[in-house]
Amino acid sequence: MADKAPATLQQLAIERILREKALAISVLKDIPRILLPPMLEAAFKNGCTNVLEAMVATWPFSYLSVGAMITCPRLETLKALLGGLDEVLKQMPCPRNQVKVLDLVTVDCDSWSIQAGHYKGDCHQQKTPVETCLYSGVKKYLKVITDLKIQSGKLDEWAMYLFQWAQQRIESIHLCCSKLQILISSVSDAIEILESIDLHCIRELHLRDLWIEDVIAFGS
Structure with missing residues (x-):
């Protein structure tokens, strides 16, 4: 069996932040945007529902696709995602750079486009978040x-x-x-x-x- 590749410094940093959930939530707005997608995936993997809810509420892109991460649907995970949207709704209709589309079904995306705020490739017929x-x-x-x-x-x-x-x-x-x-x-x-x-x-x-x-x- 091949040796498992060692964790990168980025992975170690994200794991360290997620171990302290209160810290993770408090620093979300200060975390570089390039780290948000891998941090979101790590929060999914580790069942950090409080962090997930906070990330959805402060997500700086218009489009958020999580279908590829939902390998086994858990009700608590869904409640966290929708709880984050509830926080966004509380701030409406004031315009902000926030999520407008939550995609629960896209599963064929190969990479993340941090500038556009959506996955690259033909992930969904609606490519421009509106x-x-x-x-x-x-x-x-x-x-x-x-x-x-x-x-x-x-x-x-x-x-x-x-x-x-x-x-x-x-x-x-x-x-x-x-x-x-x-x-x-x-x-x-x-x-x-x-x-x-x-x-x-x-x-x-x-x-x-x-x-x-x-x-x-x-x-x-």
Whole structure:
């Protein structure tokens, strides 16, 4: 077995900061921007939810893509991410260099563009972070991009928490569902969820075991 490469000075510095969570939160605004992406990844890896929430609240770029880091969705991690957005909402509509788009699904990004504030490559069809949803025309303070799967007439715990959180903040948050999977025998089993989703945002739709008359609901 090959020897593991030694940690770099940058990695050691980030690990040291994260061990002192109160310190990490207090120095976020002073940390060089080039260190923010690796620090965010380290916070994800180590489950530092308090630091994650603070990083989202003070993220200096318009776009924040975390899908590649969510290898195993944990509700506490989602609560931290959305808690950070709640802090951003408290400061609206005052303009600041803050996150406007939280992308929970992008997983094919190969590198981070620190100047542009988004990942390089064809990560998402909307490459320029804007408040207006590219597909529905909706304009709100913040947008959260996600995939949803409706199975047995309901969402899983992670998706349900996100869905309810967005519904409670519907005047400020646009939940943009780019991929929808319906794995049920009847759309009526999940009509409440479907009525709350902007169907114009859906780029990819997967249906299973549905009757033709159920599909008509997507054209209304």
